Amino acid sequence: MNANGKKLIGWNEILEGGLAPNAAVMSWSGNFEETLKAAEKVHSIVMTPTSRCYFDYTYDRTSTEKVYSFIPIPEQLDKKYTENILGVQANFWSHIDRTEPKMYRQIFQRLLALSEVAWTNEKNKDWAGFVYRLKAQMEVLQLFDIYYYAGESY
DSSP states (O other), X not given: OGGGTOOOEEEGGGGGXXXXXXXXXXXXXXXXXXXXXXXXXXXXEEEXXXXXXXXXXXXXXXXXXXXXXXXXXXXXXXXXXXXXXXXXXXXXXXXXXXXXXXXXXXHTTHHHHHHHHHHSOGGGOOHHXXXXXXXXXXXXXXXXXXXXXXXXXX
């Protein structure tokens, strides 16, 4: 792949067999010890743990507040390797429910929360402020006929 100018990205199971040079890792399983080792070997990481980033799970299991509290750059990671964390990814496995209204209800509010997680410095995050902005965003979603979770999962 490298010889053809392509880069490999795979779920964190690719760590089990020895990581190819320039491979990136999708860290989903919560085994952050392996993820940290990969980041320290200068591999790119996308943080997408099931506990925070799987939006096909119910709001009871993964609330908007739980998503918002996600810290994508683990505190244990040496500062010189933080640039290897490329960002976050939300996952939705549509085999669970494929109807658009139900899928969108599963995705929105949490996608808005994860967006702020990705773009906001941890010290600037403010849950109360986010909830205030979230309510305004739900009005925007409604204007565009985008289904969203209207329950107060927060």
